[in-house]
Amino acid sequence: MGELFEQFDIWSAFGQTLYLAFFSAIGALVLGTFLAIMRVGPVGIFRRAGAAYVNLVRNTPLTLIVTFCLIALHYQLKIYLAPQDSPTSIVDNGVRWAIVGLAIYHAAFVCEALRSGINTVPTGQAEAARSIGLTFTQSLREVILPQAFRGAIAPMASVLIALIKNTTVAYAIGVAETAAFMRDGLEFRPDLSFLIFVIVAGFFVLLTMPLGIALTHLSQRLAVKR
Amino acid sequence: MSGSVLFDVPGPRARRRNAIIAAVGSAILLLLVVLVIRALAHNGEFTAAKWNPFLEWSTWRFYLLTGIWNTLKAAIAAVVLAMIFGFVFGVGRLSQNTAIRWISGAVVEFFRAVPVLIMMIFFFGIYAYNGVFPAAWNPFAAVVTALTLYNGSVIAELVRSGVFGLPKGQAEAGLSVGLTPGQTLRAIQLPQAITAMLPALVSQLVVILKDTALGTIITYPELLQQAQNLASARSNVIPALLVAAALFISINYLLTWLAGRLEARINNRGHTAGGAIGRAPTVPGAPVDQAHASALTPREARANAAEAP
Numbered sequence: 001m002g003e004l005f006e007q008f009d010i011w012s013a014f015g016q017t018l019y020l021a022f023f024s025a026i027g028a029l030v031l032g033t034f035l036a037i038m039r040v041g042p043v044g045i046f047r048r049a050g051a052a053y054v055n056l057v058r059n060t061p062l063t064l065i066v067t068f069c070l071i072a073l074h075y076q077l078k079i080y081l082a083p084q085d086s087p088t089s090i091v092d093n094g095v096r097w098a099i100v101g102l103a104i105y106h107a108a109f110v111c112e113a114l115r116s117g118i119n120t121v122p123t124g125q126a127e128a129a130r131s132i133g134l135t136f137t138q139s140l141r142e143v144i145l146p147q148a149f150r151g152a153i154a155p156m157a158s159v160l161i162a163l164i165k166n167t168t169v170a171y172a173i174g175v176a177e178t179a180a181f182m183r184d185g186l187e188f189r190p191d192l193s194f195l196i197f198v199i200v201a202g203f204f205v206l207l208t209m210p211l212g213i214a215l216t217h218l219s220q221r222l223a224v225k226r
Numbered sequence: 227m228s229g230s231v232l233f234d235v236p237g238p239r240a241r242r243r244n245a246i247i248a249a250v251g252s253a254i255l256l257l258l259v260v261l262v263i264r265a266l267a268h269n270g271e272f273t274a275a276k277w278n279p280f281l282e283w284s285t286w287r288f289y290l291l292t293g294i295w296n297t298l299k300a301a302i303a304a305v306v307l308a309m310i311f312g313f314v315f316g317v318g319r320l321s322q323n324t325a326i327r328w329i330s331g332a333v334v335e336f337f338r339a340v341p342v343l344i345m346m347i348f349f350f351g352i353y354a355y356n357g358v359f360p361a362a363w364n365p366f367a368a369v370v371t372a373l374t375l376y377n378g379s380v381i382a383e384l385v386r387s388g389v390f391g392l393p394k395g396q397a398e399a400g401l402s403v404g405l406t407p408g409q410t411l412r413a414i415q416l417p418q419a420i421t422a423m424l425p426a427l428v429s430q431l432v433v434i435l436k437d438t439a440l441g442t443i444i445t446y447p448e449l450l451q452q453a454q455n456l457a458s459a460r461s462n463v464i465p466a467l468l469v470a471a472a473l474f475i476s477i478n479y480l481l482t483w484l485a486g487r488l489e490a491r492i493n494n495r496g497h498t499a500g501g502a503i504g505r506a507p508t509v510p511g512a513p514v515d516q517a518h519a520s521a522l523t524p525r526e527a528r529a530n531a532a533e534a535p
Contacts, residue, residue: 186351
């Protein structure tokens with residue numbers, strides 16, 4: 001085992017996975033919340049645009065989205081997310097485009113999770129907010145969304161866990177994260193295949209299972225008592 | 227709660243405001259579209275040379291249709307095997323024997339926690355290193371194995387929640403006419419649970435179909451891989467990827483529509499005690515079983531499966 005850790009930079013691969021997960025989760029949360037507000041709002045065109053986004057993105061493979069980000073948007077359309085002249089430009093652009101792709105894809109699921117959270121808010125809450133004269137934005141900000149977020153913790157948790165696992169897809173555009181280590185490990189040390197699998201699988205199990213349990217606990221504790 | 231509950235029926239002022247917001251919003255959306263089109267045009271993406279390949283039969287014959295066929299082949303093989311895996315471990319989790327229940331639970335939880343791509347790369351390496359299959363079969367075998375293990379675990383959960391979602395009276399009736407718990411499960415609970423979870427199974431097919439695209443990483447010539455091959459042969463990266471995306475989206479829409487139809491049909495038939503929506507039995511005055519009511523209904527299970535990213 002020590003041998004493997006000496007031969008491959010496993011810690012930096014794990015670190016890269018966490019880095020991708022952290023920033024794409026923030027991106028997906030922001031974009032997803034924005035989409036959810038569009039989808040429940042009073043303006044028809046925003047509702048339709050939000051629905052179109054969710055339906056198109058949800059039915060497209062993540063691998064395709066991430067690949068498109070790098071080879072179409074970056075290579076073909078020459079959109080740079082990191083300075084072109086920096087020595088780490090290639091690596092940085094790959095990582096940042098992977099984050100963009102992951103955020104775009106998971107935002108659709110965050111939006112749906114949040115909408116299901118809004119569904120847990122009783123009609124009476126919205127009616128009460130309206131009847132004391134709050135506007136749409138006010139009632140959303142002060143009454144609906146705080147309760148919706150608490151009700152959406154459980155579905156959001158499954159989106160977050162899926163996102164952590166899906167960061168491996170960044171390997172499709174050459175980001176040096178856990179799947180890249182897996183591929184290198186199997187190529188250069190096929191004799192240690194099972195050990196490598198146990199290390200990588202163990203990393204994901206240790207990452208996602210406690211997170212799942214903690215978030216389920218949190219969702220029960222924070223659930224609005226009704 | 228539908229969107230309309232969140233705001234009042236708009237009056238004249240609100241209607242005017244909404245119209246202004248809609249106009250500004252449309253202008254922004256339109257601007258985005260124009261910017262995208264201009265960037266694409268600037269890059270020469272609308273030239274005939276880049277789109278003409280899609281009018282040629284050979285493009286479809288050698289790239290896209292082959293890709294679709296490989297994608298469907300892997301997805302169908304995976305869904306059949308995943309159902310077998312799912313039923314074995316799903317029933318295992320319902321077993322009377324603590325050891326079997328525990329082992330099945332551990333297997334299902336483990337394969338749900340490990341990313342599909344990690345399993346794909348692992349099995350690709352294992353099959354290649356040990357020469358399990360002829361070399362040309364390795365990518366296909368690895369894709370199918372990984373998809374089977376992950377989706378089989380998801381189906382095992384569907385089986386379990388499908389049986390839990392049935393009214394308690396079904397099992398009680400089975401036991402009280404003298405069937406053993408195993409017979410009750412096989413003859414009474416499972417047939418109803420399967421009918422109820424059919425739409426969820428079709429939805430799971432969408433997840434499997436999308437995940438076959440991961441096969442491109444281990445050189446399986448599925449649709450995405452074939453689109454990239456086409457792109458390098460005809461140097462039309464953006465059109466090729468857009469067409470591949472359109473094909474994936476159409477196939478998945480078709481499957482989603484099919485799941486909806488299936489669910490409507492099962493609901494209309496109304497023979498299962500659980501039904502596709504997992505309603506409790508409608509014996510007048512029967513007390514509602516709270517423990518059962520709080521269990522995951524098949525519809526919720528289906529929604530969860532469909533929403534799994």
